[in-house]
Amino acid sequence: MKWADRAARARAAAAPGTASAPGGRVIAAVREAVRRASTVSLLIYALALGAGLGLVSADYATSGGYPFGGVAVGAWTAWPRAGTVGADPYTRAVNARRGEIPLAIGEGMLLTAAQDEDGRTLDAACTYAIAGITPPARAWTVTVAGRGAASPGQTALREGFTSTEILRERDGRFVITLSPTVQPGNWLPMPRASGPIRLALRLYDTPVAASAGTLDRTGLPAITRTGCTG
Amino acid sequence: MTPRGRFLLATLSGLVLAGLVHVGTVLLIPGLSETDALSRAQSSETLDHAMPVYTLATGDTPAPAEAWLPIPDPSVAVGLCAYDLADGPMRVSARTGPLMLSLAVHGRRGAFYAVTDQAAVRGALDLVVLTRAQYDEALANADDNEVSHDVRIVAPERRGYVVVRVIAALPSQRSAANAAIQAVSCTVDSPDEETKDETKAGG
Numbered sequence: 001m002k003w004a005d006r007a008a009r010a011r012a013a014a015a016p017g018t019a020s021a022p023g024g025r026v027i028a029a030v031r032e033a034v035r036r037a038s039t040v041s042l043l044i045y046a047l048a049l050g051a052g053l054g055l056v057s058a059d060y061a062t063s064g065g066y067p068f069g070g071v072a073v074g075a076w077t078a079w080p081r082a083g084t085v086g087a088d089p090y091t092r093a094v095n096a097r098r099g100e101i102p103l104a105i106g107e108g109m110l111l112t113a114a115q116d117e118d119g120r121t122l123d124a125a126c127t128y129a130i131a132g133i134t135p136p137a138r139a140w141t142v143t144v145a146g147r148g149a150a151s152p153g154q155t156a157l158r159e160g161f162t163s164t165e166i167l168r169e170r171d172g173r174f175v176i177t178l179s180p181t182v183q184p185g186n187w188l189p190m191p192r193a194s195g196p197i198r199l200a201l202r203l204y205d206t207p208v209a210a211s212a213g214t215l216d217r218t219g220l221p222a223i224t225r226t227g228c229t230g
Numbered sequence: 231m232t233p234r235g236r237f238l239l240a241t242l243s244g245l246v247l248a249g250l251v252h253v254g255t256v257l258l259i260p261g262l263s264e265t266d267a268l269s270r271a272q273s274s275e276t277l278d279h280a281m282p283v284y285t286l287a288t289g290d291t292p293a294p295a296e297a298w299l300p301i302p303d304p305s306v307a308v309g310l311c312a313y314d315l316a317d318g319p320m321r322v323s324a325r326t327g328p329l330m331l332s333l334a335v336h337g338r339r340g341a342f343y344a345v346t347d348q349a350a351v352r353g354a355l356d357l358v359v360l361t362r363a364q365y366d367e368a369l370a371n372a373d374d375n376e377v378s379h380d381v382r383i384v385a386p387e388r389r390g391y392v393v394v395r396v397i398a399a400l401p402s403q404r405s406a407a408n409a410a411i412q413a414v415s416c417t418v419d420s421p422d423e424e425t426k427d428e429t430k431a432g433g
Contacts, residue, residue: 035233042240049244054251061252062259085340085386092340093259096266098300101283101308101393104334106344138346139330139397145301159304164399202303204330204397205346 062093065112074217076111076201080209083107103202108137109209111201116223122197124190126228127179130199132221133172137206139163142221144178144199146192157189160200176221180229199223260338268338270298271312271391280309280322280394280414286404307407309394311416315385319360319368319419322392326350329407330397333357335383337390343383351379358382358419359392392416 037045061067067090070077081087082095083102095102103110115121116128124146134140143160161176167186168174177183178199180190191197201221208215231239260266271281284302299308313320324331326347333355334344347355358380360368365384372378394414398407 034237037233037237039236042236046240046244046247049241050247050251053245053248055255057248058252058255058259062256083334083336083341085337085342087340089256089260093256096260096263099265099267099270099298100300101267101310101336102341104336104341104344104393106346107332107334107341107395139399141303141305141397143301143303162305162397162399165401200301200303202306204306204395205332205348 061090062097064094066091066094070112071212071215073111073212073215074220075115075117075223076113076220078109078111078212078215080105080109080212082110103204103209105209106205107209108202108204109206109212111203111220113199113201113223114196116225118225120225122199122223123228124192124194124197125180127177127181127183127226129224129226130176130178130188130221131173131224133174133219134163134201134221135203135206135208135215135219137163137203137208139204140206141202141204142176142188142199143202144188144191144197146195146197158187159191161186161188174221265298267310267336268312268389268391271310272314272389278415278417280311280392280411280416282307282408282411283310284308285408285411286398288401288405288408305398305401305404307396307398307404307411309396309411309414311392311394311414313359313385313390313392313416313418315359315361315364315388317418319358319364320392321380321417321419322357322359322394322414323417324350324355324357324394324410324414326353326355327406327410329399329403329410331355331410332395334393334395335359335385335390336393337385337387339386341393342386345381349381354379356380357392359385359390361385361388 066079066082069081069088069091070079082091083104094100113122122128130142140163141160145159166174166176174186176186176188178188178190180193203209263269284299284307286305286307302308311320311322322333324333324347331347332344334341335357345355345357349355356379360382362384365382368382394411396407396410398404
């Protein structure tokens with residue numbers, strides 16, 4: 001048998017004097033264990049593999065953001081079904097673990113962005129222009145947050161803009177400048193000195209929530225990088 | 231069977247088992263979680279009024295530490311009312327003001343109804359969450375001459391919570407938004423009162 005031959009060769013390689021690398025010895029030991037394994041130990045191995053891999057993968061899939069259910073529109077991802085009865089089990093598990101209270105369909109819709117228009121991760125050291133219009137909504141807010149744990153002891157000057165307080169152009173369009181340094185106009189300071197950041201656009205009382213698939217990237221503000229420091 | 235075949239079979243069954251454990255765990259998390267909004271809402275002692283979940287920062291007062299929401303909106307105040315329909319129908323009464331207000335009813339599986347202050351009648355928004363049996367009872371007891379402005383919602387489950395959100399469009403409106411959350415009343419419509427009213431009306 002091919003396998004038995006290989007095992008024999010491995011045994012020979014693992015024999016004292018001829019053994020070279022510790023990696024080879026480990027492989028040989030594993031092969032030896034596989035060859036000698038009893039039914040009970042194989043059963044325990046299968047159970048441990050199933051429980052371990054299953055729990056670790058479930059934890060990985062439900063920690064952090066929603067794994068799927070988003071509608072990508074340009075740089076933004078809309079989450080129209082995150083708070084509904086029709087939400088997928090992963091979304092429900094994520095909500096339960098984080099204690100999140102998602103927006104219901106009649107209430108509003110959440111859109112998030114972690115990348116700019118060119119697909120680069122939003123970086124706290126760079127300056128971004130968030131320009132354009134928003135879908136129809138009674139009110140909306142744009143907020144910026146660092147990803148991961150917040151740095152304690154630091155109160156942000158401003159965390160976001162609402163549709164009422166923003167300065168607009170004559171045609172109703174707006175430009176928010178997300179920058180670590182002071183900017184004229186709608187300046188949104190960076191929440192931290194470095195690292196990845198994320199933007200959240202919340203539309204309140206919007207008809208878009210029921211038909212997120214019809215969203216167009218021209219109907220959402222574009223996120224473009226205008227420069228980086230350091 | 232060769233040792234290698236046996237080992238491969240064990241690995242394969244381990245992977246299948248992993249898939250089952252993965253699916254089972256993901257499905258069980260919402261029910262077993264102790265940090266989800268429903269469990270936290272039920273552990274609160276606040277009666278008759280919405281429990282503030284996220285209070286907006288006003289002036290020098292920062293947003294308090296009670297906020298558990300992972301990424302809260304800094305201009306939206308959030309309050310919660312937990313309900314258990316075994317005690318009777320849940321009545322959520324809100325007075326509309328200059329600030330935008332919305333109510334959403336969440337069950338264990340997610341939000342099944344939401345209404346904003348645009349649905350208010352004469353500045354009042356009354357949402358009644360009830361079970362199918364309580365709904366039928368309310369319909370049977372309804373007086374045709376009396377117009378009810380209640381929005382009646384049949385809940386799919388006995389337990390859940392109502393979320394109140396008030397949007398402060400300007401920083402100066404934040405304290406008003408916090409007050410608007412506190413002003414929302416969440417009471418249990420006890421069936422005793424209704425029967426009392428009926429006997430009064432009848433006798």
